[in-house]
Amino acid sequence: MIEAINVSKHYTLKEKKRWFRSEKKTIEAVKELNLSINKGEIIGLLGLNGAGKTTTIKMLSTLLKPSSGTITVDGVDIETNPMEVKRKVNMIAGGERMLYWRLTGYENLIYFGKLYGLAGDVLRNRCQSLLENMGLGEAAHIPVERYSKGMKQRLQIARGLINDPTYLFLDEPTLGLDAPVAKHLRKSVKELAHQQGKGILLTSHYLEEVEELCDKVYIIDKGIMVLEDTPKNIIETFVKEFRVTVEVQNASTEQIHSVQRRIHEKGASFVSTEAAGGFVFEVISPFDATPLAASVCFELGLDIQRLETKKPKLEDAIIQMSEGLSA
Numbered sequence: 001m002i003e004a005i006n007v008s009k010h011y012t013l014k015e016k017k018r019w020f021r022s023e024k025k026t027i028e029a030v031k032e033l034n035l036s037i038n039k040g041e042i043i044g045l046l047g048l049n050g051a052g053k054t055t056t057i058k059m060l061s062t063l064l065k066p067s068s069g070t071i072t073v074d075g076v077d078i079e080t081n082p083m084e085v086k087r088k089v090n091m092i093a094g095g096e097r098m099l100y101w102r103l104t105g106y107e108n109l110i111y112f113g114k115l116y117g118l119a120g121d122v123l124r125n126r127c128q129s130l131l132e133n134m135g136l137g138e139a140a141h142i143p144v145e146r147y148s149k150g151m152k153q154r155l156q157i158a159r160g161l162i163n164d165p166t167y168l169f170l171d172e173p174t175l176g177l178d179a180p181v182a183k184h185l186r187k188s189v190k191e192l193a194h195q196q197g198k199g200i201l202l203t204s205h206y207l208e209e210v211e212e213l214c215d216k217v218y219i220i221d222k223g224i225m226v227l228e229d230t231p232k233n234i235i236e237t238f239v240k241e242f243r244v245t246v247e248v249q250n251a252s253t254e255q256i257h258s259v260q261r262r263i264h265e266k267g268a269s270f271v272s273t274e275a276a277g278g279f280v281f282e283v284i285s286p287f288d289a290t291p292l293a294a295s296v297c298f299e300l301g302l303d304i305q306r307l308e309t310k311k312p313k314l315e316d317a318i319i320q321m322s323e324g325l326s327a
């Protein structure tokens with residue numbers, strides 16, 4: 001397990017003032033953060049721009065020293081034994097950073113593997129099998145500058161796996177990728193956690209991705225942890241509005257009035273819109289009104305053409321939550 005206890009990070013900047021004078025300014029990027037990542041688990045780290053996500057990932061992956069607090073990886077303190085920790089962690093960033101474009105995919109992996117002390121047949125075999133697993137077997141000896149975005153991102157994953165880390169940090173892994181490539185990448189992330197037992201920490205601005213992948217989500221705001229829960233619980237806590245759309249055919253005005261009255265009686269709102277050849281209405285309620293809408297139509301003998309429930313999403317919950325934070 002990776003465990004961060006009361007971890008803070010501040011940056012000190014020199015700000016230029018008039019007449020060649022400068023003043024020191026301290027930015028508290030992360031304040032007394034507590035979090036844990038278990039093996040086999042995918043954790044999401046969310047927050048607005050500047051919330052402190054990258055700083056957190058850099059500290060957890062030994063790239064940055066915390067100003068205070070402790071971080072342990074499987075019980076090993078990252079400050080007292082950074083080399084042992086480095087062997088167990090790796091980071092994959094979205095976009096096209098962290099690769100050498102003039103080198104081939106294979107040469108890139110050989111280079112990064114050597115940084116982890118790998119050599120000889122072990123290194124060569126690992127590079128080859130990672131390239132094949134990522135579907136880059138045939139492109140192994142082509143310079144990276146000729147790779148597509150998706151291929152570069154797959155090579156980034158191979159690079160992040162070169163030391164066979166127990167824990168992986170993914171910073172915006174699907175940034176700028178086409179939908180099918182991003183989908184393939186999400187599948188790989190799930191396999192890494194759920195089949196290979198790696199602990200994964202993920203940051204992403206795509207909340208659908210976070211909802212699909214993450215077992216648990218941490219939300220930070222201005223460096224402070226404000227929430228830790230499963231996506232499902234976050235949605236249930238913050239989304240208090242369900243919407244069901246129903247389309248019926250051959251409904252009389254009287255029948256529609258009856259539907260409206262019954263829906264109001266149950267504490268839900270009713271919004272109607274005329275549609276060509278039918279009648280469409282929306283039920284808005286603090287509970288899932290799908291069974292209510294269906295049973296009311298059924299009792300009144302209405303012919304349902306369409307019944308759609310808008311499932312509340314993590315995105316809706318985060319919007320509700322951030323409105324509360326800024327209020």
Ligand SMILES: Nc1ncnc2c1ncn2[C@@H]1O[C@H](COP(=O)(O)OP(=O)(O)OP(=O)(O)O)[C@@H](O)[C@H]1O
Binds near residue numbers: 012013047050054
């Ligand atoms: N090297 C640095 N020197 C000074 N301040 C920094 C440095 N890196 C980050 N900061 C500041 O620390 C705060 C947190 O930044 P950080 O990059 O960790 O946030 P983030 O949540 O990753 O943001 P984004 O989503 O925009 O990448 C911001 O106010 C940022 O300006």
